[in-house]
Amino acid sequence: MIELLLPALLGGLGVSLIAGPLGCFVVWRRMAYFGDTLSHSALLGVSLGFLFNINITIAVSFLCVSVALSLVFLQRQRFIASDTLLGILAHSALALGLIVVSLLDTVRINLMAYLFGDLLSIGYSDLIWIYSGGLAVLLLLARYWEPLVSITINEELAQVEGIPTTRMRILLMLMIAVVIAVAMKIVGILLITAMLIIPAATARRLAKTPEQMAALASIFGCISVVIGILSSALLDTPVGPSVVVGSAMLFLLSNLFFGIIRLWQS
């Protein structure tokens, strides 16, 4: 049992650790739809990986990064609003991915595993991906934390004060792309954004500073991974959705808690 669950647990915890701070940026900068777009296009990465017979994680990272970069440039035009643009990209990439998958008649792909995650199929090679990608993102976050926070507060103020705002914005998008590529295995394409935003939203009311919020989001993410894996092991529920439901329950509980406190005080 333990041998089966340990890689899953380690993988889930690794992803939660980096999803915490990055999820905060997604919440602060209202990038939830951006996350969705990247994760939807991840399926295209999966199918291309199979088509050209390259490592799936590399293919997905490559696709997420190129979608993120093309968004930076597409957002410079002003004829189509950002959310429309994201919707076009997300759904056409997902549709294209599904078509490519259906054309691959030589390989059988377990589509459900990619859409909703298959934490229990995680092997040690996946763990290497998760931890090396995660470490790179953590180092970058630590190095550029203050400028990233500054551009999130107010981009113009940051620019006048000499922070290279465009570079920081691209860096943030790239880090989110990497997290999505490695998180896909855990909760699946359709639920990745939840792993980014729900723990961050849960952390909001407990935090006084952005740093506290980032750390708390990581902790809440880890707790939901443990809840999800336990529920999967004991009740035989699908792992990815269980992690997300666990995380949503934490969110509800913390809101309930603060609601009661507020009632008590008034």
Add this chain to the structure above:
Amino acid sequence: MPSDSLIKLEGVSVYRRKQLIQNIQLTINPGEIITVIGPNGAGKSTLVRVAVGLVKPTEGKRIVKPGLRIGYMPQQIHIEPTFPLTVYRFLQLAHRAAPKSTQASKQNQRSKLKEQLSEVGAAHVIDTPLQNLSGGELQRVMLARALLRQPELLVLDEPVQGVDIAGQQALYQLISQIRGRYGCGILMVSHDLHLVMAATDHVVCLNQHICCSGHPEAVTNDPAYLELFGSNENLNLALYTHNHDHHHHLDGHVISEGKQDIDRPAEPNATRETSDKGGQDK
């Protein structure tokens, strides 16, 4: 160009599918307060954004004194409610990004930031979340943030937006004191010349191009100004000047100050009416 001017704009025009500003000549010298006024859509913010380097001029040149330290206060900033940020942390971020020579040591940081806040009369909000500040408090905090960089040039885009009239006067007074204390040049945008008159050396009246400019008294009599804003005589407005003679505690109750009779209602002569000639326009 005198070698000591801070920023000089030479024939600056900006187009963004339409003309925003046109052929602007402007020199900002140390210790000088320049106020830009103009109607909505006149390009005031564009001009300010060119000055701080956020917008590149389509035509013309922006000449900046090498190594110029600019303190910028944008139009009312919006802080996402999801972003947990106290005033202290907000200032700390700016302080760490400021030039090394202006930074206090780690141990002295809090006292230095507190000092900066008390200079603008906002020391009491140091641990308040930014989202809970009133309009006036937020503007004071933004001003403190801009001053942390020991700016040689302070650029303020509508610094009194969202502040009540009494607070506006106090803020303008503060800005004028700051010039005295820091000796910095100030470029600010305002929509009401009469409020800023006392605190201004030079007024630029903008309506895409510079309509007129000069000493405030002179500008108010300039035909170009009168055409844009009308003469004050024609305003069919009764201004009520509220002289706030007491202070409120944070929860709103009145703080008594010594023997002052705090419950005294505003005196009748606090009402001032401008002459009532509204019907006689052009």
